[in-house]
Amino acid sequence: MIEKDRERFNKAVSGYDTYFKYLSLILMRFIDEFNQYDARGRAIDELWQVDSNGVHKWTPEEICLFEERQKLYYQMTLDYESFVIFAEVLMNKIERIARLLIGRENIPSFNSFSDHKKYFLKATFPYTPKEDYAQLIREQTDWYDNCLKSARDKLIIQ
Numbered sequence: 001m002i003e004k005d006r007e008r009f010n011k012a013v014s015g016y017d018t019y020f021k022y023l024s025l026i027l028m029r030f031i032d033e034f035n036q037y038d039a040r041g042r043a044i045d046e047l048w049q050v051d052s053n054g055v056h057k058w059t060p061e062e063i064c065l066f067e068e069r070q071k072l073y074y075q076m077t078l079d080y081e082s083f084v085i086f087a088e089v090l091m092n093k094i095e096r097i098a099r100l101l102i103g104r105e106n107i108p109s110f111n112s113f114s115d116h117k118k119y120f121l122k123a124t125f126p127y128t129p130k131e132d133y134a135q136l137i138r139e140q141t142d143w144y145d146n147c148l149k150s151a152r153d154k155l156i157i158q
Helices: 002-013 016-047 060-102 113-122 131-139 142-156
Strands: none
Touching (some): 060 113, 060 142, 113 131
16 A cells, blocks of 8 residues: 555656756746847847938838747747646646645545645635645635636637
C-alpha cells in the first residue's frame, strides 16, 4: 500500500518543477520582448516627422523598427498564450498533488483545478481534515478565475 501511494505521489508531482521552470522562462522572455517592443515604439515616435503638407514619409530606419516591433508582437502573443497553457497544466498538477496529500478519500478526483476549487467553495465548513488548505483555496485563488481561467477559456474554448 505504501509503495502504491509513493508511486501515485511521484506520478502526480513529476513534471511540476519542469512546468514551473517553463513558466519562469516564458515570463522572463515575455518581459524582455515587451521591453524591446516598447523601445521600438518609442524610437519610431522620436523619428516621426511630418512635412509641410502634414504627411509622414517612412524612413528605412522606421520601416526596420516597425518590422522588428511586429515580430516582437507575435513573439509576445505566442509567449502569453504559452504561459497561460503551461500555467493551467501546472494548476491541474497542484490539484492532483493536493488530493494525494489530503487523502484520496477526502477529495473527489477531478481533472481540473477549476473543479477542485468549486468543490472547496461548496464544501461544508470547516472542511476536515485540512481546513487551512480549503480556506486557502476559497479565499486566495481569485486570481485563477480572474486572470488565468478566463484567458485559458478564450484560447482553448472560444
